[in-house]
Amino acid sequence: MGLRDLDPLVHAPVRLAIMSSLVPVEALEFTTLRDQIGTSDGNLATHLGKLEKAGYISVRKRFVGRKPNTLYSLTTAGRAAFDRHLAALEALLKPTRGR
Numbered sequence: 001m002g003l004r005d006l007d008p009l010v011h012a013p014v015r016l017a018i019m020s021s022l023v024p025v026e027a028l029e030f031t032t033l034r035d036q037i038g039t040s041d042g043n044l045a046t047h048l049g050k051l052e053k054a055g056y057i058s059v060r061k062r063f064v065g066r067k068p069n070t071l072y073s074l075t076t077a078g079r080a081a082f083d084r085h086l087a088a089l090e091a092l093l094k095p096t097r098g099r
Contacts, residue, residue, distance in 0.1 A: 005088035007081055009054055014039055014047045019082045027073040056081055
């Protein structure tokens with residue numbers, strides 16, 4: 001594994017943060033993701049849209065009382081892409097023997 005194995009869709013900082021936040025949970029609300037990552041609504045929405053279009057995340061819209069609520073979760077393909085990306089990063093970060 002090497003540099004070419006990094007997934008450019010996952011590697012962007014905000015998208016990497018989104019996927020990292022979704023790995024340990026079933027789903028997160030938009031506002032929770034926004035607050036965890038520390039980005040603007042518009043920036044987060046743009047990156048979520050790219051991940052959704054790629055099939056890496058799923059979106060579920062509902063109402064809580066009268067307020068709209070949007071939940072995001074990793075798909076099976078998204079989890080696999082994240083795992084591959086993480087493996088590629090780990091391979092790049094391992095120190096070279098004999099140096």
